[in-house]
Structure formats: C-alpha cells, structure tokens
C-alpha cells in the first residue's frame with residue numbers, strides 16, 4: 407500500500423480521497439510539511455488557485471511542495487494544474503513551476519464556465535473516450551517539448567505529464583471513472599520502487 411498525500415487546505419480534496427481509497431491505497435490529508443514528508447505522491451486538488459497559493463504560503467508549504475515536486479509524483483487537477491504550471495498567461499500569478507506548460511485561467515468564459523463533454527484519453531498507449539467535467543477550467547495554451555499530452559477536448563490538451571508531474575484541467579474525481587487516479591498511482595508506485 408502506498409500513501410498518497412492530498413493537499414487539504416482548500417478545494418475538493420475529499421473526492422480525491424475517495425478515488426484513491428477506491429483503488430485500495432491510503433491517503434493522507436496534507437496540511438503541513440511534516441505530513442508531506444510521509445507521502446510518496448501528492449495530489450493538488452481543484453479549488454481556487456489564488457486562495458491555494460495564499461494558504462500554502464501561510465502554512466509554510468510553498469517551498470516544500472516545490473522541492474517535493476522536483477522528484478516525487480505530483481498530480482495537479484484544475485487549480486492544481488494552474489499551480490503546477492510554469493506560467494499563467496496574462497496574470498502576474500505565482501506558480502510552483504513544476505511542469506513546462508503555460509495556462510490561461512477561467513479560459514472557457516462565463517456562460518460555459520462549467521460543462522461536461524466527451525474527451526479523448528490516451529493512457530498506456532490505449533486511446534479511449536471518457537467523460538470530462540470542467541469547472542471554471544483553465545486551458546493549457548502551450549506545452550514544452552518534454553511534455554507529453556495524454557487527453558484532449560477537441561483540440562485542447564487537457565491532461566499532460568512531464569517526468570513525475572501530471573496535470574489535468576478537468577475533474578475525474580467528480581465521476582466514478584478511476585482511470586486517471588489509477589494512472590497516477592502507477593506513477594507513484596514506479597517512483598517508490600526506484601527511490602526505495
């Protein structure tokens with residue numbers, strides 16, 4: 407059993423806990439550096455990125471998450487994707503710079519700021535469709551050369567990874583579909599095996 411940390415300062419962290427539990431692994435709500443040190447991987451949930459930044463800094467977690475994310479698996483979902491990005495376009499917003507992507511916040515406009523649509527997902531070389539739940543979602547507007555796209559909504563890349571870091575702009579935790587979380591756990595297991 408692997409312990410997956412879930413940043414639990416704000417946002418929909420409880421839904422991620424349920425997904426990891428459904429896959430038979432242990433979760434640890436992460437609120438301090440000490441909690442983080444006990445985890446083999448970290449999920450940064452959706453929520454409000456500016457609030458998350460403030461709370462992470464207030465709880466002395468900002469640098470710790472940057473250091474963790476240099477080596478250990480991190481999955482940033484929605485606001486977590488914004489936090490993990492190298493750049494937030496058009497805004498002087500701080501980020502952890504864990505993955506070489508640029509994102510635009512709230513990129514789908516007001517009328518359709520939340521929607522559900524079919525998405526295409528390609529995990530472990532298999533292409534499938536899946537339900538994508540988007541809530542005031544960001545858009546990944548550019549990807550560095552070493553970033554691999556893993557899912558698409560029309561022409562937009564909505565799930566991508568670079569090394570140990572996985573990010574997605576949608577919310578698989580709001581469906582019963584465990585595939586993205588399963589993919590992340592496998593990433594964590596692989597890293598745990600290498601680092602011992």
Ligand code: GLN
Nearest residue numbers: 452453454455484485542
């Ligand atoms: N709109 C939020 C932000 O900009 C992200 C929304 C989400 O995480 N569901 O931080």
